Amino acid sequence: MRYVKILRPGGPEVLEVDRMPLPEPGQGEVLIKVAAAGVNRPDVFQRMGSYPPPPGASDVPGLEVAGEVVRLGQGVASPALGEHVCALVASGGYAEYCIAPAVQVLPVPKGWRDLDASGLPETxxxxxxxxxxxxxxxxxxxxxxxxxxxxxxxxxxxxxxxxxxxxxxxxxxxxxxxxxxxxxxxxxxxxxxxxxxxxxxxxxxxxxxxxxxxxxxxxxxxxxxxxxxxxxxxxxxxxxxxxxxxxxxxxxxxxxxxxxxSTLRARPVEEKGRIAQALRTQVWPLLEGGRIKPVVHATLPLEQAAEAHRLMESSVHVGKILLVP
The missing domain is CATH 3.40.50.720 (NAD(P)-binding Rossmann-like Domain)
Known part of the structure; x- marks a missing residue:
């Protein structure tokens, strides 16, 4: 699969598309075919070398994705294969496929596109x-x-x-x-x-x-x-x-x-799963009822990850910046 590699700590120019083997979901994980990934300020800090991923996590940047579940790890009863979901991840979002803990996965709200849902989880x-x-x-x-x-x-x-x-x-x-x-x-x-x-x-x-x-x-x-x-x-x-x-x-x-x-990235999966359930109960009805709407400033192809980071650092954007594989 294609993914965005950080060549070394530095400016946006250190982001480059490369290829790597398809990741395999482990116990309690799912593999998502990424429709889009959100770009967030912590991604910029990771690129600069000041916000490394937690131990054991991929060094591929990207904290949120949306797309289709294409493979289930052991012990996963939900989400189902083929379900369209969005997920908070510790890393790995800037890629064609991404691993996510099943408890951090939420359904794409009814009436929302995968593209728009990719900007939901981190924020x-x-x-x-x-x-x-x-x-x-x-x-x-x-x-x-x-x-x-x-x-x-x-x-x-x-x-x-x-x-x-x-x-x-x-x-x-x-x-x-x-x-x-x-x-x-x-x-x-x-x-x-x-x-x-x-x-x-x-x-x-x-x-x-x-x-x-x-x-x-x-x-x-x-x-x-x-x-x-x-x-x-x-x-x-x-x-x-x-x-x-x-x-x-x-x-x-x-x-x-x-x-x-607080910070979010290093929290245990179980704690993030609890937050996901609270969102599903308290917030998802507001999204599905039209009380909250997606605000997307720009959608760029994966190959333009550097441009997405330049846009993020310029602070001229309103709402989310998304990358599409």
Whole structure:
């Protein structure tokens, strides 16, 4: 099969299509013929050499795929052969075929194409576990999403709005801020010309927001402490502006805040399987009912993986970038 190889740590130019033997599913695994694979920020970090796959996992990049189940490993009762599915994987998505643990596989939602479903797993697993489990977002509460037009941001806005939360989102232009509003945010905030703390405070009558989903870090950390409401929860999922910070954390105590964070890739398969079941029960009906829609910025052939990474790093995209074998 064809797959994308990382020749060495470096820029997008180190991605190259090569050939390798077809992988064989092991105990509890399935083999998926890939219709499309999602491109995500962690793939960029892996390419640069700063986010290696877990021990024992393939070094082929790619954290999510959709396609047809063509082979079952021992002990797999579901999904069935021939079923069209999407899956979260630890690696291996940039290829014509991909191995996935069966418990991390979900059916393609009714009414969705395989192509669109390939962009679901990584962002929905991440948003569900961080915003709703760790952050404890409830109906009627307020959520602030940083990076509102990223894959994670688009998912967080739509899912939180569909679950009855009031959403605010930052983005890098006035146009992108309006896109956030079209996706369900009450207010999109152009972080280049507006202070998100001031906007949130004004919009909430000085109360602030209950949950903040932050992938930026750096200078955003002290400002998140300002924007958070009493008993608020700040959930950190990345550090695009750096993880070494200096801030006055008095407000953490005064406001009784919770500041937490997580990564997803290295979690045990059983834990990811539990998240998959929660998504199937709580979220898949929203997808199948049209409450949440796919947002795909670009679809590129596997041979243009380098271009897909350049696009990801440019941050001009809105929603998902997909690779098609």
């Amino acid at each position: 929905f697993f991440t948003v569900w576990t961080n915003v709703f489990e760790r952050g404890g977002l409830k109906r009627g509460e307020r959520l602030l999403v940083h990076g509102g037009t990223s894959g994670i941001g688009v998912t967080a806005i739509q899912l939180a709005a569909a679950m009855g939360a009031e959403v605010y989102a930052t983005a890098g232009s006035a146009e992108k801020a309006r896109t956030c509003e079209e996706l369900g945010a009450r207010r999109g905030i152009d972080y280049r010309s507006e202070d998100f703390v001031a906007v949130v405070k004004e919009a909430t009558g000085g109360k602030g927001v209950d949950v903040i989903l932050d992938m930026v870090g750096g200078a955003y950390v002290p400002r998140n402490l300002e924007a958070a409401a009493i008993d608020g929860r700040i959930v950190q999922i990345a550090w695009l502006q750096g993880s070494r910070i200096e801030a006055d954390f008095t407000k953490l105590m005064v406001k009784r805040l919770t500041w937490t964070g």
